[in-house]
Amino acid sequence: NIFRSHETVSEVYFCYLLTAVKHHALKASADRSTPRSEVLSLAKQQLTNLGKLAYESLLQRKIMFDTADLKSYGVTPADVQSTFLCHILQSLEEETVEMYSFFHLTVQEHLAALYCAVNLSSQDEVIQALDFWCFGRHPESSTAACLQNIDLNMDKLESLQMFTRFFMGMLRARLAGQLDGLVHSPLQQEDGLPARLGLWFQDQFKSKKLENLAALNLLHCLLEFHMKETTSIAAPEIKTLYLFKMKLSVADCAAMHYVLQFSPHNLQDLRYNCLDKQAAFLESAVLKSNECQVKKLFMCGNNLGPEGVLELWNALEHNTTVEELYLDITGITERGTENIVNCLSKNTSLRTLTRLKELQQRRPGLRIIANFVDDLGLLQAYLDWVEEIRADRDQMDSVKNADALRSVLKGLQVAGRKVERKENAEKAEELQAKIEELLSSSTDLMGGR
Template identity: 25%
Template sequence: MAFTGVSKKKIVFRNGDLIKYNLQPSQFLSGFLMELLERDDSVQSVVYTFPHLTIQEFVAALGQFLTPDPGDIGKLLSEAHSEEDGRFEIFLRFVAGLSSPQAAWPLEKFLGQFLHQTTCRVIDWVKEKVEGQIGNTESESGKRKLLNTFHYLFESQNKTLAQKTVGSVETLTFSQMRLTPIDCAVLSHTIGLCATIKELNLSNCCIQCEGLQRLRSTLHKCQELRLGNNDLGDSGVKLLSAALRNPDCKIQKLELYENNLTDLCIKDLASALTTNQSLIILILDYNELGDEGVKLLSTALRNPNCKIQKLDLWGVGLTDSCIEDLVSALSTNQSLKVMYLGSNFFTDQSVPALCHLLKTCRTLEEMWLRQNSFSPNEKEQLESLQDFRPGLSVFV
């Protein structure tokens, strides 16, 4: 009865429903069903409902393991999984969870042995779904289905199954999809089972600092970490700084554009950059770092342990006031190759320092300075430095 209700989005049951399933209301009112009075055209009738939809979904899942002849359970689960409106999602997570011996054992003491055939088929079905969905993340529907299968793995508590299915996964892409803190916890569990993640793309997922908190234990395993436009705030960067300090950190590229960052988080980030040995690309564009933030960042760039090769500070609110600190730091830097300083508030006053930088930073290959307030003559002077050193490109 509970499963039929989930299938038909039905939460209210009548006496006829109970009779159909050979149920007596008195047996269940104490814990599973609530009795309600329904008034219709001045006539009162008794109806029944589960205390919460989640309890109905749990009972629907539990019934699959207690039915002597469940039929083709794999087909039933596949049909439920194919529904796009999400009505079966919690039901399917409960089914996956009940295949776990740890979850089943306390219930079997009261309800009797779960059908072994059903448990095995559920495990096989989860395996099939994960293997079939990995790599199919081009559409939002594909991303959502893959995330759902990760939820099934998480609920199953089956480490052997999880490692067989996701252990070799190298790329996880969920960009443009809103993720809840629970989704982030499930992703963290999945990443923890993978050998190495070459790319984790969570840009535009609205995870905020709370979601990042759930992910922080495994972030250091990702080589490319794309977290742009997630409203992480300064507290989020403090969590990321801890990942960068991890001795086993593999992060090579970190995207943090449009995250409402300010200069208040840069001290932690700069400190992490002086000890981190893996990060070579840092994207910070369109945050409110300001001059103070870049002055703090300059301390890291000046440190010989800093390995940054590409630094994006496009549109972060810089003015002429920070240019001396930045140039001083980069003049001794031995790693930086590409720098973006476009869409800031630099004027002709910064040009002499920038010219000095372009002449002295021997590793620099590209400098982007577009959308600043330079006069035509000063633009020409900056561009002319491309002839001064072969291999240098200046975009003004």
């Protein structure tokens, strides 16, 4: 129920924090009618101390604290036992030394974000902070406490992504007056911040070749900020979105859906995998839009299932923009093809479709790729993916990646020597050898463990 009444994850966490403060720490000082600003004011010092601990430790990737750590931030073990902190910090038994941690990393990230949202005082500081947290660009000079004496390795940026999303949510809360009682004064030029942020996000999508996770994080940040003015400025600059070869959750797809609905849908190339049927429903809503401009849709390696793909066919029935659709390894099953002929025979834009040859009778101009080995582009995409896994063996810990590799290998084995074009045959042979090597080395590694 709490998720249904809030639009973002940040709001849910903030609601929990207010509940903990109000009902577990201020029993004698606050009741149900006490204004939010008064509740926050009463807990201001504790939240400030806790937020600073959370933030500075997060930059160091530190999640466990001893008594001395707590005391250096004005937090005592007695506080943990007797105040609302007992619902945020927990005691750990680490050998003979008593240690503490936030009861979940996301709670630490949320409190760190709240601390930063309260302590930044101008548009410039907000932009400098996002440059630093998202891309590792250190601010030249700043009076903000959270931007002074900071040090962060570039390889640690990924660990700040959830924190950055929470920050955008807490920044929105501050602009809405929901942090009154914690903040000293309004942000300088507060009214112009949504547009300024829109231009910042626009620039990231326009001038940078974003990595998969970086692009996805920006979408989540826009969702958490949840302001139409900002998203409407940024979204039109998203021309391509490559989220291929990474696992996407329903929440990821919700962020993508939220952002794209504020653009004239200039997005022309969309690639992702590891989706389930719920994500397919969200993607179908994008394809049904009258302003959709997606031309290439790569959905290889997804687990759409028959229900998800049935919805996809319905969306494509009247879509007039998608020209290429790639659907290898999607768990379609026979039931998932029940309405494909009726739906796609009415589609006038599709030019290339993997698998499903029965459509050729009704759409003789439609090029059907029966197996991914028949398409050099798909073969190369799979080769690139295998190279990524070879470079980062931790990816082999993912069951989905291992299963996907076996599915690709099975497709290669089925194709066998039937591949007609020499170049395709050579790439297929190279791909098969590399996958077999990966799976073999992964089995040996697991056996060694």
